[in-house]
Amino acid sequence: MSEIVKVGLGARSYDIHVGRGLLAQAGDLLKPFARGTVPVVTDENVARIHLAALSNSGLDVKPIVLAPGEGTKSFTGLEKLSSELLRSGVDRGGLIVALGGGVIGDLTGFAAGILKRGIAFAQIPTTLLAQVDSSVGGKTAINTAEGKNLVGLFHQPRIVIADIDVLSTLPKRELLCGYAEVLKYGALGDRAFFEWLEANGAKALGGDAGAMVHAVAHSCRMKAAIVERDERETGERALLNLGHTFGHALEAATGFSDRLLHGEGVAIGMALAFRLSVRLGLCPGQDAERFVRHLKAIGLPSSITDIPGERASADALIAHMAHDKKAKDGRLRFILVRAIGEAFETDAVPVEALRTVLSS
Numbered sequence: 001m002s003e004i005v006k007v008g009l010g011a012r013s014y015d016i017h018v019g020r021g022l023l024a025q026a027g028d029l030l031k032p033f034a035r036g037t038v039p040v041v042t043d044e045n046v047a048r049i050h051l052a053a054l055s056n057s058g059l060d061v062k063p064i065v066l067a068p069g070e071g072t073k074s075f076t077g078l079e080k081l082s083s084e085l086l087r088s089g090v091d092r093g094g095l096i097v098a099l100g101g102g103v104i105g106d107l108t109g110f111a112a113g114i115l116k117r118g119i120a121f122a123q124i125p126t127t128l129l130a131q132v133d134s135s136v137g138g139k140t141a142i143n144t145a146e147g148k149n150l151v152g153l154f155h156q157p158r159i160v161i162a163d164i165d166v167l168s169t170l171p172k173r174e175l176l177c178g179y180a181e182v183l184k185y186g187a188l189g190d191r192a193f194f195e196w197l198e199a200n201g202a203k204a205l206g207g208d209a210g211a212m213v214h215a216v217a218h219s220c221r222m223k224a225a226i227v228e229r230d231e232r233e234t235g236e237r238a239l240l241n242l243g244h245t246f247g248h249a250l251e252a253a254t255g256f257s258d259r260l261l262h263g264e265g266v267a268i269g270m271a272l273a274f275r276l277s278v279r280l281g282l283c284p285g286q287d288a289e290r291f292v293r294h295l296k297a298i299g300l301p302s303s304i305t306d307i308p309g310e311r312a313s314a315d316a317l318i319a320h321m322a323h324d325k326k327a328k329d330g331r332l333r334f335i336l337v338r339a340i341g342e343a344f345e346t347d348a349v350p351v352e353a354l355r356t357v358l359s360s
């Protein structure tokens with residue numbers, strides 16, 4: 001029960017392995033890229049549960065264990081990690097491994113991209129979000145006081161190993177957040193996949209390994225195809241931001257706190273993108289209703305009113321959107337939909353329609 005998805009980027013091509021029991025096989029999978037000691041960067045939660053399997057897989061592993069959480073993806077975190085990596089003795093011919101969620105993957109990829117002017121790295125994503133999104137496509141970054149992911153570079157991994165067994169230890173809320181990104185692929189470009197998720201999504205989340213392997217591998221296939229056509233996000237790759245302009249504004253308005261996790265923001269953001277598309281006469285109402293029905297059925301939030309605590313005003317949310325790095329030449333850009341499976345990018349959204357949708 002495993003699949004290999006290829007990312008075709010010429011000399012920077014790589015394979016994504018998706019399956020069960022892959023952590024135990026990671027030594028064999030990584031050996032072609034490794035030389036000498038292999039620093040494995042991870043966080044305390046992941047180290048406690050999953051590091052031993054990798055340490056016992058036949059590699060000369062040097063663990064570097066960081067504090068969990070978004071705060072680690074910072075200049076301070078980068079400085080600490082850079083020192084540890086440089087002291088580990090890894091050289092330009094070596095390999096650095098990221099074992100963890102998107103925080104560890106983004107930070108480690110960035111450090112690997114700049115240390116000694118670029119060292120190869122491998123991604124072993126341990127959250128559903130990281131398996132279907134952040135470990136694929138080479139975006140790496142840290143956060144600054146000015147915003148999230150504003151300092152970073154493109155640095156493609158040499159291999160991605162997505163062992164779906166590690167998802168069994170993930171808190172349910174984090175698993176659902178990753179599912180929002182899975183659903184995004186159906187919503188933005190593959191109606192048949194969305195229909196498959198309507199029928200099988202709950203099964204995948206409930207522990208059916210075959211269904212989860214398919215959900216992860218298909219998501220990776222879709223992301224790989226987009227990245228192959230537009231690695232540097234000059235066009236089509238922006239579709240992967242469906243729900244994110246709204247989601248980031250909601251995350252900012254809730255102080256990037258536990259009130260709203262990233263994937264939950266994306267889920268509400270996608271629902272808002274559907275509602276705005278309907279309001280502008282671009283998308284049939286029944287597609288928006290069908291999409292929201294699935295969010296609810298699976299246990300994801302679908303409305304601003306689902307966020308606990310005081311509600312942010314439409315104008316406050318619009319102000320946050322104006323700061324988003326996706327705004328171009330001062331104009332807000334949105335990913336909207338013509339139907340489930342047909343997303344497109346536009347900057348032609350009347351602010352009144354936006355205000356109405358954000359107030360409803």
Ligand code: NAD
Nearest residue numbers: 045068101102103104126127129130133134139166169170
């Ligand atoms: P995360 O890395 O913070 O992980 C979430 C939590 O789950 C952490 O507490 C972590 O310790 C824990 N955890 C991880 N794996 C576990 C496991 N198997 N069992 C138990 N606990 C586990 O968060 P995330 O959602 O994976 O990633 C979010 C980050 O990804 C954000 O910084 C976001 O900006 C970034 N991101 C990057 C891209 C990209 O293209 N590079 C795309 C999407 C998101």
Ligand code: GLY
Nearest residue numbers: 133137139237240
């Ligand atoms: N997560 C969006 C991208 O990789 O482009």
